[in-house]
Amino acid sequence: MSMASVSRLGGPHPSGNRQALPPEKDTRRRSTPYLLLLPGLLWLGAFFALPILTLSGTSTQTRAPGGEVGEFIQTLRLANYWEAFDRYQEHFGRSVLYAGMATLAALLIGYPLAYMIAFRGGRWRNVLLVLVVAPFFCSFILRTYAWRQILADEGTVVRTFKWLHLMPEQASLTATAFAVVCGLTYNFLPFMTLPIYASLERLDHRLLEAGHDLYGGPWTVLRKVTLPLSMPGVVAGTLLTFIPAAGDFVNAGLLGTTRTQMIGNVIESRFIDLNDYPTAACLSFLMMAVILVLVLVYIRRTGTEELV
C-alpha cells in the first residue's frame, strides 16, 4: 500500500507504463508533494523548531552578577543541565512512574472499552464513540476540579468506602498519589481508546472466524489473533497517553500534595514563580530526552515499525 501511494503522489513512475509526460508537467507533479508539505513544515518551523532553538539558547544562560530577578546573560554553561538533573532526579522518576501507572490503567480500561464498541457496538457505535470524546467538550481544568469534588472527604465515594470499611476513618482520597494517577488515567483515557478502536475496527473478521474454525477458543483467538493485530493501536494509544501524562502538571497540582509533584510542576514553578528560565529550559530538554529514549526502546521492543 505504501509503495502504491508514493507513486500516486508523484514519485518516479514505473518506466514503460505510459508515455513520458511533457517536462514542465512532470516537474509540477514532482513538486506537488513538497507544496503540500509546505504548510506543515512552516507550522513546524514557527511553532516547534524556533521555540526549541530559543529554549536551547536560554538553557545555557546564567544569572547576571548582581542582576535582577529574571535577568540572565548567555554564558554557554552546559553544567546547568547536570545541576538540573541532579536536583530533580526524584521528580523525573515520579513523572515516569505516575505516567506509566496511568498508561497501564488506561490500557486496562481502554482496551475492553474499544473492543466492546468495535465488536458489540452495533448501531450504537457512533454514539459510543462520541461519548468517549464527550469529556473534551469541557475544559481540562474543570474536569480535574470535578475530580476533587468527587473524591472529596465529605463526598459520596469516600463516605461509601468508609461505610463499607474499605478505607480507614482517617484516610482521604484527594491529596494523594492515588488521586494523581486516577486523574491522569481519566484525563488521557480517550487518547488510549480511540487508536485501539481504530485498529480493532478495521480488523478482518474472517481472520477471527478462521481462528475459531481452527478450534481456537475465545481466549486463544483474542490472544493469538485479535491482540497481535491490534498492536499498532495499542502502541499508538500507550504513546499518546504516556507522553502527555509524563509532562502534565495540572493533575499533580490539583489532586496531589507537596510529596507528589511531577517534573511539570517543577518546570512551572521555575518558569512562573521563580523566573528561573535557564533551569526550566534545561528541565524541558531533559524531559524530552527521557521520553524520547523511553519511546525508542518501547517501539523497538514492540516491533511496530509501520507505526512510525
Added chain:
Amino acid sequence: MPQKTPLPEEVKTLIRAQRALGRFSRRSMLAGTGALGAGTLLSACGTATKSSSAGKPSTAEDHSLQEHKVNWANWPAYLDFDENTKKHPTLIDFESKTGIKPIYAEDINDNNEFYGKIQEQLRMGKDIGRDLFTITDWMAARVIRQGLVQRLDRNIMPNLKNLRADLQNVDYDPGRNFSVTWQSGFTGLAYNTAKMRDLGVTIKNVDDLWNPKLKNRVMVLSEMRDTLGLIMAQQGVDVKKFTEAQFGNALDEFEKRISDGYIRQVAGNDYMEALKSGDALAAFAWSGDVAQLNAEGRGQWTFLLPEAGGLLWSDNLMIPVGARHKQNAEILMNYYFQPDIAAKVAQYVQYVCPVVGAKQAMSRLDPSLVANKMIFPDEKTLAKAPVIRTLTTQEETTFNDEFQRALGV
C-alpha cells in the same frame, strides 16, 4: 472487510476532532492556570537580557493630550460591575466626566506571570500597551527598584490626599512617588464555623490549627509572604523587620507541619474550593475571598486575624515606563480617590478601602457595610495586621527558592 482498508471517514473525523480538542483543552488549561502562555515563553526567555547596570530605561513621550484614552490592566473581579448591563459603572462615569476613554482589561492573574510577560519590553523602555497596571506590594517594590515605572505627577492628583495615612509611606516607595494603593486586604485564618463547634476546637491563632482533630484538614497559601508571614507572627517575630534566621525558623516550622501531616495542601485561590468541598476545615486565607465565599454560600465560614498578628497587603496602581498616556492614567487614579467613587468600588469588591472619607460615603450608599471592619478597619484592627517588609534582590532569589523547595518543586 479487507484488513488494510484506510480508516473509515467517521473515525478519521473523530480522531481529527480528538486532536483538535486535545490541543484546545491544553491551551485553555494553560490559560486557566495562568501558566506558560506562548507569549511568555517567546518573549521572556528567548534572548538574554542585559544587566541593568547599563542604566534604567528612559520614559516614553506622553500622548495624553492627542489620544483621549487610557489602558488599564487589572485583576479579575476587582472593579464595580453591573451584572445587568455587563459594564463597569464607574468607568462609564469617568468617561462622561473627563472625555477620556478607559480601555479596561482583566489580564493580571498572577504577579510573577505578569512580570514575566512585561519585564523584557519594559527594560527596553517599550510600550506594553498598558498605561496603568495593578500589582501587589512586593512586585511593586521590584519594578520600582528596577526603574520600570514612571514618577507620578502629584499636581494632577490632588485627591491623593485622601489616601489613608498608614499607606502614605511604604518601605519600597517612601512618599508614594511611583505607586498608589488600589485596594488592600488582610491575610488571616478562615474556618468552617459549625465544624469547629462540633469538633470543640477554638481557633484564635495559627497554632490552634495544629490540633490532632484537624490533622490533614488544613490548607495554607502558596504565596510565600502570606504563609510564612503568618507563621512568623505566631513565632513572635515582627514581620516589618524579620531576619534571615527568623525566616528560616518559619520555613522549618512550615515544613514540619507538612511532614507531620497537618497541612493537606499548599494552594493559591484553590483553598476556597477545598473549604467548599469540606476537604479543608480551616485555611490561611484572604479576607475578600471569604466574604465572597460567604456571599455565595450561607455564611458558613469565619475569617479572623490571628491574635498574634495577621498581615495587610495592597495592590498598587503604577504607570510603566513605556506608557503613551501617562497623564490620562493620572487623571483616572485621581478620579478613583474621590470618596464617593471609592465607596462604589468597595461596595462591590469588599476589600479594604484605602480612601479616607469612603466610609462616610458608604453610609449614603449601603449602610450595612459601614461597620464592616474588613472594608473599613479601625485602628485596632490595622494594628493587628502589619505590612511585611520588602525583601532585597538577593533575599528574593534565595527565599523564593527555599520556599519552592519546601513545596516539593
